[in-house]
Amino acid sequence: MRNEGKDETTYEVPIGPIHPALKEPFLIKFKIDGERIVGAEAHPGMNHRGIEFMGMHRNPYKVIPLSERICGICSIVHQHMFVTAVEHAASIEPTNRARYIRVIMSELERIHSHVLWAGVAAHEIGFDTHLHFTWMIREKVMDLLEYITGNRVNYAMWTFGGVNRDIPKKMYPKIEATLKYYEELYGKLEEIFLGDPSIRLRTIGVGVLTKEEALNLCGVGPTVRASGVRKDVRIDQPYAAYGDLDIEYQLPSLYGYKDTGDVFSKTLVRLKELVQSIDIIRQCLDQIPNEDINSEPKMAATLNKLKKADGEGIGRIEAPRGEAFHYVRLKEGKEELDCWKVRASTYNNLATYAPMFMGEQIADIPIIAACIDPCIGCMDRAEIVDVNTGKRWEYEHEELQRLSVKKTEKLLGGLKR
Amino acid sequence: MKLSKTFDKALWVFHLNSGSCNGCDIEIVAAVTPRYDVERFGIKLVGSPRHADVLLFTGPVTRKMKNRVLRVYHQTPDPKVVMVIGNCGSTTGVFYDSYAIEGPIDTLLPEDAHIIYVNGCPVRPENIINGVKEAWLHLEELRGDNK
Amino acid sequence: MMIDEEKLPLTMNQIEKLFQKVLGEAVVEFKKEKFKKGLKGREMKVIWMRVERENFLDAIRAIAYVQIPHLSVTSGSDMGDFVELIYHFHVNYGYPGEETSINLKVHLPKNDLTIPTITEIVPGAITTEREKQEFLGITVKNIPDSRRLWLDENYPKNRYPWRWDEKGMEGMSRYIHDPKESTQKPTSDNPRGGDEDEK
Numbered sequence: 001m002r003n004e005g006k007d008e009t010t011y012e013v014p015i016g017p018i019h020p021a022l023k024e025p026f027l028i029k030f031k032i033d034g035e036r037i038v039g040a041e042a043h044p045g046m047n048h049r050g051i052e053f054m055g056m057h058r059n060p061y062k063v064i065p066l067s068e069r070i071c072g073i074c075s076i077v078h079q080h081m082f083v084t085a086v087e088h089a090a091s092i093e094p095t096n097r098a099r100y101i102r103v104i105m106s107e108l109e110r111i112h113s114h115v116l117w118a119g120v121a122a123h124e125i126g127f128d129t130h131l132h133f134t135w136m137i138r139e140k141v142m143d144l145l146e147y148i149t150g151n152r153v154n155y156a157m158w159t160f161g162g163v164n165r166d167i168p169k170k171m172y173p174k175i176e177a178t179l180k181y182y183e184e185l186y187g188k189l190e191e192i193f194l195g196d197p198s199i200r201l202r203t204i205g206v207g208v209l210t211k212e213e214a215l216n217l218c219g220v221g222p223t224v225r226a227s228g229v230r231k232d233v234r235i236d237q238p239y240a241a242y243g244d245l246d247i248e249y250q251l252p253s254l255y256g257y258k259d260t261g262d263v264f265s266k267t268l269v270r271l272k273e274l275v276q277s278i279d280i281i282r283q284c285l286d287q288i289p290n291e292d293i294n295s296e297p298k299m300a301a302t303l304n305k306l307k308k309a310d311g312e313g314i315g316r317i318e319a320p321r322g323e324a325f326h327y328v329r330l331k332e333g334k335e336e337l338d339c340w341k342v343r344a345s346t347y348n349n350l351a352t353y354a355p356m357f358m359g360e361q362i363a364d365i366p367i368i369a370a371c372i373d374p375c376i377g378c379m380d381r382a383e384i385v386d387v388n389t390g391k392r393w394e395y396e397h398e399e400l401q402r403l404s405v406k407k408t409e410k411l412l413g414g415l416k417r
Numbered sequence: 418m419k420l421s422k423t424f425d426k427a428l429w430v431f432h433l434n435s436g437s438c439n440g441c442d443i444e445i446v447a448a449v450t451p452r453y454d455v456e457r458f459g460i461k462l463v464g465s466p467r468h469a470d471v472l473l474f475t476g477p478v479t480r481k482m483k484n485r486v487l488r489v490y491h492q493t494p495d496p497k498v499v500m501v502i503g504n505c506g507s508t509t510g511v512f513y514d515s516y517a518i519e520g521p522i523d524t525l526l527p528e529d530a531h532i533i534y535v536n537g538c539p540v541r542p543e544n545i546i547n548g549v550k551e552a553w554l555h556l557e558e559l560r561g562d563n564k
Numbered sequence: 565m566m567i568d569e570e571k572l573p574l575t576m577n578q579i580e581k582l583f584q585k586v587l588g589e590a591v592v593e594f595k596k597e598k599f600k601k602g603l604k605g606r607e608m609k610v611i612w613m614r615v616e617r618e619n620f621l622d623a624i625r626a627i628a629y630v631q632i633p634h635l636s637v638t639s640g641s642d643m644g645d646f647v648e649l650i651y652h653f654h655v656n657y658g659y660p661g662e663e664t665s666i667n668l669k670v671h672l673p674k675n676d677l678t679i680p681t682i683t684e685i686v687p688g689a690i691t692t693e694r695e696k697q698e699f700l701g702i703t704v705k706n707i708p709d710s711r712r713l714w715l716d717e718n719y720p721k722n723r724y725p726w727r728w729d730e731k732g733m734e735g736m737s738r739y740i741h742d743p744k745e746s747t748q749k750p751t752s753d754n755p756r757g758g759d760e761d762e763k
Contacts, residue, residue: 045714046481047436050515053725053733057514066511072440072539088599096603116443119450135450142447153440153539215632218688229658231634236663237654243606243661289603314610314652314665316636325652327639339726341639348636351688480716516725516736517715 010038028353028369032362040357042350055340060086060160060306060330061299063337068154070342073116074319076109078342079158081315081326084239086160088313089330090306097291098162099241100284104175105148105157106240106317107277107284111182112141113320114270114277117373118193121267124366125202126405130192137185144178147171160302162294172285179278186275193267198408203264207356207368210261217351221322222273223372224352225251226266228259233318240317245283250276263371270373307335321345321373346374363407427459428553430500431469431493435486435522437476440539441503445473448542460549466492471552475502477509478520490526496559498531498552502545504538531555566629573662574630574655576609583613586626590619593669606661614669617679623668624682630655633685638692640700642727646671647700649679674729677702699726 011032026046031039051070055063067082068075080102087094094102115138122130142152148167149155157163167175193199214224224231230249234242250272252258252265259265296302310332316325322345331338349372356368434442448455449462463469466489478486490499501522504510509520519525523532533555535548574582576596583591593614598607615623627633636652651668672679681704682689693704694713701724704710712719725733 045712045716046479046485047434047476048479048481048517048714049436049477049512050517050725050733054512054515056726069438069440069505069511069538072438073443075438075440099602132450135447136452139447139452152541153444215634216687218633218635218686231657233663235660236657237608237665238601238606238661239608241602243602244604287603312612314667316665323636325636327637327650327652329641339639339641341637343637347691348688350691480719516733 026374028365030357030362030365035361035363037357037360037362037365040354042353044350051342052340055342056337058337059303059335060337061303063340064158065154065156067342068156071344072153073113074109074321074324074344075154076105076157077317077319077324078326078344079155080106080240081317081324082328082340082342083158083160083315084317085313085315085326085328086306086330088315089311089328090160090309090313091311092161092302092305093295094162095291095293095295096241096289097166098293098295100288101163101167101293102158102240103242103245104167104281104284105145105155105163107280108141108145108148110277110320111274112138112145113373114274115141117270117320117370118189118267120370120373121263121367122192122199124370125199126408127199133192134189137182140178140181144175147174159294159299160306161296162292164294166293167288175281175285179281182274182278186271189274190271193271194264200264202364202367202408203262203267205260205262205264206360206364207263207371208261209352209356211259213355214261214352217355218348219322219352220324220345220348221319221373222250222266222269223322223349224261225249226259226269227261228253231323233316233323237316239315241284241287244287245280247276247280263367266371306330308332312339319345322349346372349374361407363403427461428470428549428556429461429463429468430471430473430549431463431466431489432473433466433475433486433489435474435476435482435506435520436479436518437503437505438539441475441506441537444539444542445475445502445545448545453542453546455546455549458546458549466490467494469493470497470556471549472497472499473502474499474506474522476520477505477512477515477518478522478525480517480519483519483525486522487525490530496531496556498533498555499526500533500535500548500552502535502540502548504536507534507536510538531559566631572631572656573659574664576611576664579611579630579655579664579666582629583623583626586629587615587619587622590615590622592616609662609664611664611666612669613666614671617670617672620670621680621682621685624651624685627653627655627666627668628685631657635682635686635689635692638689638696640696640702640726642700642729642732643671644728646673647677647702648672649696649700649702651682672702678705679703680705681707683708698724700724701727701731 012029027043029041029043030037055066064079067078070078115134119131119134146152149157149165157165209227211227211229214227214229228251232249235247235249250269252268257268309330312329314327324345325343327341328337329339352372360368432445447453472493501507505512506522509518512518533548533551535544537544591613595612597610601608634654634657636654638649638651640647640649649670653666653668654663655666656662656664679702681693690709693707696702697704697710698712698715722731723733724731
């Protein structure tokens with residue numbers, strides 16, 4: 001895209017969709033003026049599998065495993081929303097014990113997801129030691145999830161009217177030990193991500209999302225809470241057992257920082273939510289009532305009820321990445337779902353990319369792209385097309401990261417001087 | 418072409434997600450990080466298919482990714498081994514009746530491709546390590562053929 | 565224009581009155597739901613309402629009058645003679661336990677599948693409006709960006725995944741476990757085809 005009649009030239013830089021390291025295929029096209037980004041446009045769809053279409057051709061019980069496999073990181077999230085939406089549509093009440101177990105599982109997942117994100121963020125800035133450190137400590141919660149459910153990912157825990165597996169008393173000590181492990185390590189995490197001067201240089205003032213933009217673009221989750229927006233489904237519209245618990249909006253201003261909405265605030269919010277999750281699980285273990293885990297243990301009876309049900313329902317929860325949403329409609333006499341809409345958190349946060357990238361440098365692309373915790377996102381290969389000469393060359397992810405690392409080193413050099 | 422002995426002592430792998438749910442992708446990274454640490458066997462995740470000996474494919478191959486999958490396959494230098502990670506890669510799994518799926522991967526690759534299937538939904542890191550071992554043996558065999 | 569923050573959060577009755585004042589008779593359906601959740605019985609509030617298409621933008625403005633609207637998503641489905649769109653809004657966010665879902669329905673007849681864009685009032689709606697265009701075959705009038713979002717560019721232009729009629733996706737899937745599939749010959753319509761030898 002050339003600016004006619006001017007000396008300066010804008011280049012278009014597509015990044016993605018294939019990336020070697022971690023994330024799902026995704027493409028962002030940037031407009032670059034020198035080192036500055038003057039425009040960003042997301043092109044999703046490489047991962048489009050037609051989930052809703054498949055769901056509309058299966059019965060609700062068959063959709064539970066499918067909904068788990070929408071995302072392998074937040075498999076609990078989509079199960080939870082789908083099951084709540086169907087329960088809403090068919091007026092099925094889960095037991096209170098099941099509600100508490102759902103909260104415990106969701107919060108364990110939040111811990112694993114946020115620790116995972118911290119590692120990814122460190123990797124994008126160029127600190128692979130921290131990537132390995134965070135992923136090492138993440139294995140502890142994965143062990144606990146495996147201990148409770150029997151699998152590391154895709155837990156098959158949810159069912160209509162409750163959960164499939166109980167968390168008996170004998171499991172409490174191991175849960176408590178894991179929570180303690182994270183509590184002790186939290187100081188170190190904070191020291192790394194909030195105290196380290198080079199990480200501060202790379203994150204403070206980078207990728208700013210103002211409060212107005214966050215509200216207008218309907219952003220969700222830690223991405224907008226970092227800008228000072230008070231949006232958290234767990235508090236605003238309590239689902240499962242969250243209404244019984246004592247929770248607070250995690251905003252940077254709560255801890256004496258400014259609600260700037262830069263990458264640093266987003267890191268801060270995610271780290272504080274880690275502590276909050278530990279607290280929520282402890283509250284749950286204290287208050288959990290002794291009841292059955294499922295209000296209707298016979299699957300055939302529930303399936304029959306679902307076949308006769310006629311209605312629509314919504315499921316809305318606060319995923320680690322922000323609010324997510326499912327809409328389900330059941331039709332009488334029809335075994336399959338009549339309508340199913342899935343909305344993940346990143347869907348809404350996609351629009352926040354444009355203001356966050358504006359005016360930043362190429363070397364900041366990895367960390368800003370990672371800062372909304374795209375589920376899971378984006379980058380590995382950048383291609384730069386010089387519009388004037390038609391010459392094109394490619395940035396491999398490694399090279400892009402090298403640029404990012406170089407910037408860190410440069411900033412560090414300046415610090416020493 | 419004769420392969421040197423050192424070749425299969427240090428396998429470099431390239432990971433390509435062709436529409437999977439991230440479950441397997443995260444487990445691949447988990448296999449690289451300290452708990453499972455495949456790097457001690459000389460296995461390294463690289464950023465370009467042109468540097469890779471082994472391709473890790475995950476996902477049922479969506480329509481938009483089909484040509485990119487093939488492009489990456491042809492960019493990888495021979496001899497190469499393809500590891501299909503996860504059930505949806507080998508049979509399209511739960512996504513079998515979607516309009517947006519072109520897979521499974523083995524129906525798209527050339528017939529002489531060397532494919533190793535690693536099953537699980539998602540695959541456990543231990544199984545991935547086992548799969549890489551299989552790839553290793555396969556490459557050793559290929560070296561024997563080329564002597 | 566927006567109401568004072570001191571008057572927030574609005575109760576469901578106040579929201580109902582607001583819609584009656586702004587839209588009057590144009591509200592075709594209005595349903596309030598309350599659920600008790602958990603041991604303490606905290607309530608979850610949900611409103612379902614339907615307006616005519618002519619008054620659709622007024623309804624959005626009425627929601628924007630309460631707070632900057634939070635649009636979760638737009639869902640839609642093929643109901644036979646018409647397409648139903650549901651705009652899932654949320655108001656009263658920021659007030660613990662008070663947030664209310666407003667599910668705003670609009671019916672579009674099959675012979676005129678158009679709806680005005682709401683991106684002027686809710687800029688974040690662009691993703692979901694583009695999605696509805698490609699999945700339901702509706703036309704969003706004055707949409708700032710009408711390109712495809714999820715589907716491949718070389719996909720058939722007149723097939724839409726969420727439609728149940730002849731414009732739906734029936735026959736577009738590849739059932740690899742279906743033995744009939746493998747006897748099909750590759751054609752320009754069905755480039756995947758199958759194995760000739762198995763015939």
